[in-house]
Amino acid sequence: MIINKLFDTAIVGGGVAGTALLFTLARYADVENLILFEKYDEVSQLNSNPKANSQTLHVGDIESNYSYEKAVHVKKASSMIANYIQNFNEVDKIGFRKDKMLLAVGEEEIQALKERYNEFKMLYPYLELWDEVTLAKMEPKLTEGRTEPIMAMGTKGQITTVDYKKLSESFVQQALDTNKNVQMRYNEEVTKIEKNSDGYYTITTDTTEFQAKSVVVNAGAYSLLFAQSMGYGKEYAILPIGGSFFFTKEKLLESKVYTMQNPKLPFAAIHADPDCTQEWNTRFGPTAFALPKLERYHALHLKDLISALNIDSDVTKVYMSLFKDPTIRRYILKNVLEEIPLVGKEVFIRDAKKIIPSLKVQDLTFAQGYGGMRPQIIDKQKHQLMLGEVKISKSSLIFNMTPSPGATNSLSIARDDAKDICTALGLRFHEAKHQKEIQILDEGIASPLDRMKEVV
Numbered sequence: 066m067i068i069n070k071l072f073d074t075a076i077v078g079g080g081v082a083g084t085a086l087l088f089t090l091a092r093y094a095d096v097e098n099l100i101l102f103e104k105y106d107e108v109s110q111l112n113s114n115p116k117a118n119s120q121t122l123h124v125g126d127i128e129s130n131y132s133y134e135k136a137v138h139v140k141k142a143s144s145m146i147a148n149y150i151q152n153f154n155e156v157d158k159i160g161f162r163k164d165k166m167l168l169a170v171g172e173e174e175i176q177a178l179k180e181r182y183n184e185f186k187m188l189y190p191y192l193e194l195w196d197e198v199t200l201a202k203m204e205p206k207l208t209e210g211r212t213e214p215i216m217a218m219g220t221k222g223q224i225t226t227v228d229y230k231k232l233s234e235s236f237v238q239q240a241l242d243t244n245k246n247v248q249m250r251y252n253e254e255v256t257k258i259e260k261n262s263d264g265y266y267t268i269t270t271d272t273t274e275f276q277a278k279s280v281v282v283n284a285g286a287y288s289l290l291f292a293q294s295m296g297y298g299k300e301y302a303i304l305p306i307g308g309s310f311f312f313t314k315e316k317l318l319e320s321k322v323y324t325m326q327n328p329k330l331p332f333a334a335i336h337a338d339p340d341c342t343q344e345w346n347t348r349f350g351p352t353a354f355a356l357p358k359l360e361r362y363h364a365l366h367l368k369d370l371i372s373a374l375n376i377d378s379d380v381t382k383v384y385m386s387l388f389k390d391p392t393i394r395r396y397i398l399k400n401v402l403e404e405i406p407l408v409g410k411e412v413f414i415r416d417a418k419k420i421i422p423s424l425k426v427q428d429l430t431f432a433q434g435y436g437g438m439r440p441q442i443i444d445k446q447k448h449q450l451m452l453g454e455v456k457i458s459k460s461s462l463i464f465n466m467t468p469s470p471g472a473t474n475s476l477s478i479a480r481d482d483a484k485d486i487c488t489a490l491g492l493r494f495h496e497a498k499h500q501k502e503i504q505i506l507d508e509g510i511a512s513p514l515d516r517m518k519e520v521v
């Protein structure tokens with residue numbers, strides 16, 4: 066085996082999280098040598114692919130499944146992506162401006178929407194309340210054939226939709242354009258990471274061995290498997306949750322339309338999104354169902370799956386407590402039915418009709434080849450299903466597990482990791498430059514390209 070030169074940082078995984086870190090380290094940290102391993106022949110073939118996720122930049126303003134605290138966090142994180150897209154001239158190529166709204170159906174939801182509007186308007190002063198007359202003009206399909214009253218809160222013209230694969234490609238290009246030594250290793254699967262006696266790491270791939278002073282694993286569900294192979298994260302297991310989508314035969318909506326969340330359910334209610342891979346045709350979803358797979362459309366590695374599920378009495382307790390709740394039980398059953406050919410559409414349409422009441426079963430097609438796997442983490446000690454990202458950080462060794470909204474949060478996670486890596490390696494992180502280019506702007510409104518030029 067060839068032992069390659071020593072890299073400052075090795076990144077495992079070329080999804081949006083891994084490439085965001087590559088960009089952040091190359092552009093804002095005093096690292097010299099970076100290497101990224103991706104087991105497929107391109108970046109973002111799994112969850113960061115626009116066919117796998119909902120393409121939403123989660124700002125927290127229309128996501129009624131987010132608490133105020135979570136909204137504060139995603140607002141900041143999403144502004145980093147919006148700022149990148151604007152400052153690096155990627156509007157209408159990677160990030161797209163669309164109208165968006167949270168739709169309330171029926172008096173009870175309208176009341177809850179108004180309360181949410183009052184609570185959240187300090188955080189999102191641009192939010193507007195839209196009544197039925199306004200909605201009928203904006204999006205006629207929302208009102209056609211509807212008997213119940215509706216209301217929405219939303220905004221127009223912000224970046225709402227992101228092609229996270231194109232974003233990953235842009236991150237890689239920006240990293241390659243720096244004067245750092247950046248090596249991209251495609252078609253190279255990392256099989257082992259070991260800590261050496263000198264404190265550095267050996268990264269073994271299917272063909273070679275590499276040395277690095279620090280390692281960040283952004284490999285989706287596999288991050289936990291790597292952590293556990295090195296003796297960390299034994300307190301976690303993975304519950305792989307699949308998400309599927311349905312297309313309408315023609316474009317029915319111009320805006321992203323989210324619906325009010327049933328607070329008892331762990332996953333976001335379905336929404337309707339204009340799809341950037343299908344000429345903005347309307348896509349409904351995602352569903353949420355447990356699936357014994359780590360990758361939606363690739364062969365199953367049974368050994369990996371068994372390790373990830375990590376089933377023992379603690380994990381079983383979490384499953385049992387989910388099943389005990391009748392609302393969650395019904396929700397699980399409904400989501401399983403939605404995956405069954407023919408029956409699926411009949412079940413799914415009940416939720417989709419909440420958004421477009423005139424929708425018919427024959428208007429929907431199952432989005433074949435679309436959908437992804439959310440690596441939801443179970444905390445075995447707390448007997449809890451965790452809904453956000455989980456990080457295992459051991460100074461110069463970091464593992465990230467990134468279910469939704471991990472793509473939105475990718476630059477924020479990357480900034481934290483880059484700073485930790487700099488601290489561990491005794492290197493400088495150029496905070497001022499990062500702030501001017503990525504952090505300062507809020508809500509993605511301004512576009513001060515000239516501000517970037519001031520920074521050396």
Ligand SMILES: Cc1cc2nc3c(=O)[nH]c(=O)nc-3n(C[C@H](O)[C@H](O)[C@H](O)COP(=O)(O)OP(=O)(O)OC[C@H]3O[C@@H](n4cnc5c(N)ncnc54)[C@H](O)[C@@H]3O)c2cc1C
Pocket residue numbers: 077078079080081082083102103104105108109110111112113114117118119120121122123229253254255256283284285286287307308309351436437438439466467468469470471472473474
């Ligand atoms: C149905 C669904 C809808 C979603 N909608 C949204 C949304 O609208 N907005 C949002 O912000 N987020 C959304 N998410 C979440 C989002 O897709 C993920 O958080 C994000 O893509 C995770 O990025 P990642 O880079 O961590 O993982 P991935 O994109 O999964 O990338 C991991 C990479 O690691 C590589 N890899 C794995 N093992 C190895 C190895 N051993 N060696 C080398 N390479 C390896 C893989 O090939 C892959 O490229 C959604 C997810 C799903 C499933």
